[in-house]
Amino acid sequence: MPDYISTSRLIDLSAREVHELYKLRVDIFVAEQTTPYAEIDDIDAESTTWHLLARKDGSLIGTARVFPRGDDCVIGRFAVAPDHRGSGVARQLFEEALKVAAERAPGRDVVLEAQAPLVDYYAGFGFEAEGEPYDDTGVPHQLMRLKRS
Template structure:
């Protein structure tokens, strides 16, 4: 199932799984350390794309506003 939610609409478990997946892939697997949790995640106009297998987040991305439109970022799929 694919859903589109703001951080405020997500359950605590979805938020945990979102951040865990991003850290597992970007920081641990790809050795690309950076501030994984940023203010853009909680911006009221940011939407998180969640790909779930049952109750488990297996992929995610986000769409957020910029000064000239919107930007896609932080797309990841469980290995």
């Protein structure tokens, strides 16, 4: 379990925190999952994007981002360091992301793009699959929605 989870906009993070955030995401999404794509995008720097950072003993062990898109609120870039998977960090981090979505975008549905093996995990939080599965850089994904309205 993390010692704490902070929520900040990118501009409010220190250079070291931004480095840790990007390193964790690139290590997981690009290196571990072997999906070469533009991991760092302009959404990260938007003033309406909130980054969640889970820390244990001072080290970054998990992250997610929450941002509005149209009439929805999106949770994405959800990642937990390999040596902390199965420890409850993911659940705690995701529950916090849901709270941030409810606070920052009240009444909006929450959507996410789940990797296919995680569809049942997100369904456990009340998300429902929407549309057909699709390929995203060689990884099967499913759009999922949690209705709030």
